[in-house]
Amino acid sequence: MSGANITVVVPTLGRRSLTPLLNLLRDDALRVLVVDDRADRRQPLAVPEHVTVLPGPARGPAAARNVGWRATPHEWVAFLDDDVLPDPDWPARLRTDLAAAGPEVGGVQGRLRVPLPAGRAPTDWERVTAGLADGAWITADMAYRRAALAATGGFDERLPRAFREDAELAFRVRRAGWTLRRGERRVTHPVRPESRWISLRTQRGNADDALLRRLYGPGWRDLLDIPPGRRRRHAAITAAAAVATVTGIAAAVTGRRGWAGVAALAATGWAAGTAEFAAARIAPGPRDRHEVTTMLATSVAIPPLAVAHWLRGWWRWRAEPPAVPVRPVREAVAA
Incomplete structure (x- = not known):
C-alpha cells in the first residue's frame, strides 16, 4: 500500500503533549492534519512544517474528527488522540497494518500501552486510564477506511465528549457490513495529571x-x-x-x-x-x-x-x- 493513501487526523485542544506526538509523525508517506478544536483560536497552534492545521467547530472530538476525515480524499484515515506517543516505527507499522487489511476490513485498531508507576499500586484515575489498553476500537489509535466513514456518516456529533463516541461509530461500521480488527502498531498513552475531583x-x-x-x-x-x-x-x-x-x-x-x-x-x-x-x-x-x-x-x-x-x-x-x-x-x- 502506498503511504500517500493515508491521512493522520489529530483533534486537539492545544495540550502540551501535541508537540512530541507530531514530532514522531515525521514521515513523507503520511499526511498529518491537526484539527484545532479550541474555542479561542486567537493564538495559532505551533506545529511542525509537515503538519496542516484545520479549524474545528469546538463541539468536541467527534465533530473535530469529522472535519479531519472529510478534508481528505485518501483511502485510509488514522485517528490519534493528542496525548499519545507513537512508537518510532509507528508510521511503518501503520502501513503494514493497512496493507494487510482485506476489502472487507473497515478499520484497524492500534495497540495501547499505559505505563503505571512502579513501587506502588495505581490510583483510581490511573486505573481508569489503564483500562484504555483493553478498550475495543478506541480512537486513541484507530484507522478507518474512508469509504466506511462515508457510508456511516462518521462520528455522531451528538456525543460531545471523548466518551463512547468511538464505540458507537465502530458499531455502525460493523452493522454496515464491514469488519474491524487489531493491528500491530503501538502507542503509549501516559496518565496525564488531573484534579483529585x-x-x-x-x-x-x-x-x-x-x-x-x-x-x-x-x-x-x-x-x-x-x-x-x-x-x-x-x-x-x-x-x-x-x-x-x-x-x-x-x-x-x-x-x-x-x-x-x-x-x-x-x-x-x-x-x-x-x-x-x-x-x-x-x-x-x-x-x-x-x-x-x-x-x-x-x-x-x-x-x-x-x-x-x-x-x-x-x-x-x-x-x-x-x-x-x-x-x-x-x-x-x-x-
Missing part, C-alpha cells in the same frame, strides 16, 4: 449513555462492546438517600416513629451502598491519606451526580427516534 467531572458521560440507551435500547452496552456499569447501584443509593432525607424531615415535623423508622432503614441502605462503593475503589489503590480521602468524598458524591446527568440526558433525548438498521453499503476497496 476528576471522577466527578467524568460523570457527565452519563448523559451520553442516556442517548445511546435511547438509540439502541436496553442492550446497548452489549451491542457497543461496553462493560457493565454501576448505574443501577448508583440509582439505588441515590433513592435511599432521598428517602432517608424526606422521611427524616417528616419524622422531625410530625414526631411519628413510623417515619423515623423508615428514615433509619433508608439511611442504613445509603450508608451501606456508599461504603461498598468506596471500598471497591480504595482497596486496589495506594491507600495513602490523599487517595483514601479523595475516594471517600467522591464516593458520596458520584451516585447522585451520575443519576442527575443520566436524567438530564434522558430528558434531552427523550424524543430522539431509535436508530434504524443501516443497509450494508460497503465499497469493495482494494487493500
Whole structure:
C-alpha cells in the first residue's frame, strides 16, 4: 500500500503533549492534519512544517474528527488522540497494518500501552486510564477506511465528549457490513495529571449513555462492546438517600416513629451502598491519606451526580427516534 493513501487526523485542544506526538509523525508517506478544536483560536497552534492545521467547530472530538476525515480524499484515515506517543516505527507499522487489511476490513485498531508507576499500586484515575489498553476500537489509535466513514456518516456529533463516541461509530461500521480488527502498531498513552475531583467531572458521560440507551435500547452496552456499569447501584443509593432525607424531615415535623423508622432503614441502605462503593475503589489503590480521602468524598458524591446527568440526558433525548438498521453499503476497496 502506498503511504500517500493515508491521512493522520489529530483533534486537539492545544495540550502540551501535541508537540512530541507530531514530532514522531515525521514521515513523507503520511499526511498529518491537526484539527484545532479550541474555542479561542486567537493564538495559532505551533506545529511542525509537515503538519496542516484545520479549524474545528469546538463541539468536541467527534465533530473535530469529522472535519479531519472529510478534508481528505485518501483511502485510509488514522485517528490519534493528542496525548499519545507513537512508537518510532509507528508510521511503518501503520502501513503494514493497512496493507494487510482485506476489502472487507473497515478499520484497524492500534495497540495501547499505559505505563503505571512502579513501587506502588495505581490510583483510581490511573486505573481508569489503564483500562484504555483493553478498550475495543478506541480512537486513541484507530484507522478507518474512508469509504466506511462515508457510508456511516462518521462520528455522531451528538456525543460531545471523548466518551463512547468511538464505540458507537465502530458499531455502525460493523452493522454496515464491514469488519474491524487489531493491528500491530503501538502507542503509549501516559496518565496525564488531573484534579483529585476528576471522577466527578467524568460523570457527565452519563448523559451520553442516556442517548445511546435511547438509540439502541436496553442492550446497548452489549451491542457497543461496553462493560457493565454501576448505574443501577448508583440509582439505588441515590433513592435511599432521598428517602432517608424526606422521611427524616417528616419524622422531625410530625414526631411519628413510623417515619423515623423508615428514615433509619433508608439511611442504613445509603450508608451501606456508599461504603461498598468506596471500598471497591480504595482497596486496589495506594491507600495513602490523599487517595483514601479523595475516594471517600467522591464516593458520596458520584451516585447522585451520575443519576442527575443520566436524567438530564434522558430528558434531552427523550424524543430522539431509535436508530434504524443501516443497509450494508460497503465499497469493495482494494487493500
